[in-house]
Amino acid sequence: MIVAEQKPLQEIKRLINEAENVLVVGCGTCVTVCFAGGAREAAIIASSLRMSTKLDGNGKNVSDVTVQRQCEWEYLDQIADQVAAADIVLSLGCGIGVQAIAEHFPATWVVPGLNTSFLGLPTEQGVWAERCAACGDCILGITGGICPIARCSKSLLNGPCGGSEAGHCEIDPDVDCAWQLIYNRLSSMGKLDVLLEIQPPKNWRTSRDGGPRKIVRQDLRLVAEED
Amino acid sequence: MSDETVSNEQKTAGNGYLVGSTLEKVLRAGHFAVTAELGPPQNADSAVIRKKAGLLKGYCDGVNLTDNQTAIVRMSSIGAGAIVVQEGLEPVIQMTCRDRNRLAIQSDLLGAYALGMRNLLCLSGDHQTFGNHPTAKNVFDMDSLQLVQMVTEMRDEAVFQCGDKFKGPEARFFVGAAAAPFADPVDFRPYRLAKKVKAGANFIQTQLVYDVPAFARYMEKVRELGLHEQTYILAGVGPLKSPGMARYMKNNVPGILVPDELIARMSAAGKPWAGKKKDELTREDRIARSKAWKAKGIQICIELIQQLRQIEGVSGVHIMAIEWEAAVKPIVEGAGLSPRPEVG
Ligand code: SF4
Numbered sequence: 001m002i003v004a005e006q007k008p009l010q011e012i013k014r015l016i017n018e019a020e021n022v023l024v025v026g027c028g029t030c031v032t033v034c035f036a037g038g039a040r041e042a043a044i045i046a047s048s049l050r051m052s053t054k055l056d057g058n059g060k061n062v063s064d065v066t067v068q069r070q071c072e073w074e075y076l077d078q079i080a081d082q083v084a085a086a087d088i089v090l091s092l093g094c095g096i097g098v099q100a101i102a103e104h105f106p107a108t109w110v111v112p113g114l115n116t117s118f119l120g121l122p123t124e125q126g127v128w129a130e131r132c133a134a135c136g137d138c139i140l141g142i143t144g145g146i147c148p149i150a151r152c153s154k155s156l157l158n159g160p161c162g163g164s165e166a167g168h169c170e171i172d173p174d175v176d177c178a179w180q181l182i183y184n185r186l187s188s189m190g191k192l193d194v195l196l197e198i199q200p201p202k203n204w205r206t207s208r209d210g211g212p213r214k215i216v217r218q219d220l221r222l223v224a225e226e227d
Numbered sequence: 228m229s230d231e232t233v234s235n236e237q238k239t240a241g242n243g244y245l246v247g248s249t250l251e252k253v254l255r256a257g258h259f260a261v262t263a264e265l266g267p268p269q270n271a272d273s274a275v276i277r278k279k280a281g282l283l284k285g286y287c288d289g290v291n292l293t294d295n296q297t298a299i300v301r302m303s304s305i306g307a308g309a310i311v312v313q314e315g316l317e318p319v320i321q322m323t324c325r326d327r328n329r330l331a332i333q334s335d336l337l338g339a340y341a342l343g344m345r346n347l348l349c350l351s352g353d354h355q356t357f358g359n360h361p362t363a364k365n366v367f368d369m370d371s372l373q374l375v376q377m378v379t380e381m382r383d384e385a386v387f388q389c390g391d392k393f394k395g396p397e398a399r400f401f402v403g404a405a406a407a408p409f410a411d412p413v414d415f416r417p418y419r420l421a422k423k424v425k426a427g428a429n430f431i432q433t434q435l436v437y438d439v440p441a442f443a444r445y446m447e448k449v450r451e452l453g454l455h456e457q458t459y460i461l462a463g464v465g466p467l468k469s470p471g472m473a474r475y476m477k478n479n480v481p482g483i484l485v486p487d488e489l490i491a492r493m494s495a496a497g498k499p500w501a502g503k504k505k506d507e508l509t510r511e512d513r514i515a516r517s518k519a520w521k522a523k524g525i526q527i528c529i530e531l532i533q534q535l536r537q538i539e540g541v542s543g544v545h546i547m548a549i550e551w552e553a554a555v556k557p558i559v560e561g562a563g564l565s566p567r568p569e570v571g
Pocket residue numbers: 131132133134135136137138139140147148149150
């Protein structure tokens with residue numbers, strides 16, 4: 001899932017400073033499960049902003065609403081009236097949600113309430129960790145299901161580097177060395193020979209390096225036309 | 228070395244050298260090689276390079292120019308290397324994958340070759356969070372293994388990484404790679420070396436070795452894999468400056484083992500001043516203590532070289548006297564490695 005965390009209240013206040021009527025829009029998908037921008041957080045942020053701006057002598061009308069998914073037009077259609085009534089939308093969606101609102105409601109000024117952090121998962125209560133960098137050419141099949149692009153600090157394809165120590169990455173004792181994990185897993189599966197192959201330089205064109213990406217599925221487009 | 232030493236004939240087969248650098252010739256002739264590290268300054272002062280080069284001249288077969296070591300901005304390895312060439316020494320250019328993508332690496336290497344540089348050490352590079360620009364974006368378009376492969380193909384097939392053929396002279400380097408024998412997972416380290424050799428590494432410079440028995444065990448595996456016959460392994464050594472430095476490396480630098488016995492010997496060297504608090508020591512005391520420690524550090528380094536030399540498959544040493552280039556001369560002399568062989 002997409003993992004995000006809330007921006008500091010001070011920053012959010014700066015972002016909405018000019019507005020009178022603020023609509024906080026939560027999202028019911030990824031950011032709900034990472035406790036950053038679901039209905040609960042939207043309500044809390046809305047009331048914090050009401051209180052805080054009032055204390056500042058600059059009280060604002062702040063309401064909140066949460067949609068199932070900010071990244072789909074049909075869910076955004078459901079809040080069109082509320083959006084139209086607001087001077088500003090504070091999106092608690094991920095960066096995609098914010099942009100979807102901007103794109104769907106061209107006349108509305110939208111600002112982000114979250115910092116979209118990474119694609120990952122909760123490893124334990126209250127801890128989320130990155131797992132994928134969406135490189136567009138998945139190599140998990142040769143790395144035992146552990147991603148060195150996202151999880152090795154240097155995205156090495158022929159790791160580990162000389163900084164690996166006791167399972168940790170050189171950058172921080174709290175960061176696992178992805179290549180140690182890969183090594184352990186391939187070793188436990190009796191597949192260490194995979195690591196003896198030299199992996200050639202990656203084709204980064206499928207990654208962000210090749211420019212903004214887009215997928216067009218002709219099969220689905222044809223079905224849509226038939227409908 | 229001047230351009231004329233590597234004639235076109237040599238490049239294409241001639242005398243059988245891949246490159247014909249001094250380092251290659253020394254190693255091929257079976258001499259025990261010595262390389263030394265020269266850290267470029269954090270400024271644009273060429274005099275620093277000349278001074279350090281002066282300290283190393285005659286005491287090594289190649290001078291490693293570090294590439295923004297520990298991710299701190301310094302004069303570029305190629306820029307400093309050009310000065311080293313002018314000073315009549317042979318540079319080993321270090322190139323990391325942290326700061327450059329495949330385009331930049333290749334173009335810089337064309338420049339380095341044109342400026343007379345012939346040896347290259349391929350590294351991944353310390354992560355930028357360590358250095359003085361921790362907010363920088365890193366590159367890591369390739370890793371060190373892929374870099375070895377790329378520059379080897381550049382030399383042997385005269386192709387760029389994309390597969391395009393060179394039109395005109397290719398850049399030919401005697402290609403080196405690093406090895407970290409004590410980093411984790413330790414069991415995999417000899418195999419990772421094997422991958423570097425397979426990728427084309429002609430020589431290897433290892434991380435600092437203080438624990439000779441542990442290194443000997445690593446070398447045993449390396450010999451079992453036959454790697455010492457396919458590449459030249461230069462063991463990394465460095466003089467300790469103080470017991471504090473020894474402890475710091477033992478505890479904080481991944482992949483360096485410092486036996487307690489060595490730390491104890493360093494401490495013993497400072498015994499006359501032991502047990503005194505910082506303010507109880509005069510400036511003279513501190514200078515004298517530092518001198519005593521450094522003398523011990525040099526002595527230990529000499530002993531390490533002598534022990535490493537006994538290990539089958541060790542073709543030389545790489546001396547890393549960080550910000551202490553003056554130590555190289557006494558170490559090389561003390562280890563009986565001076566004068567350096569003349570290989571023409
Ligand atoms: S290899 Fe690429 S697609 Fe696969 S998990 Fe890693 S970043 Fe994601």
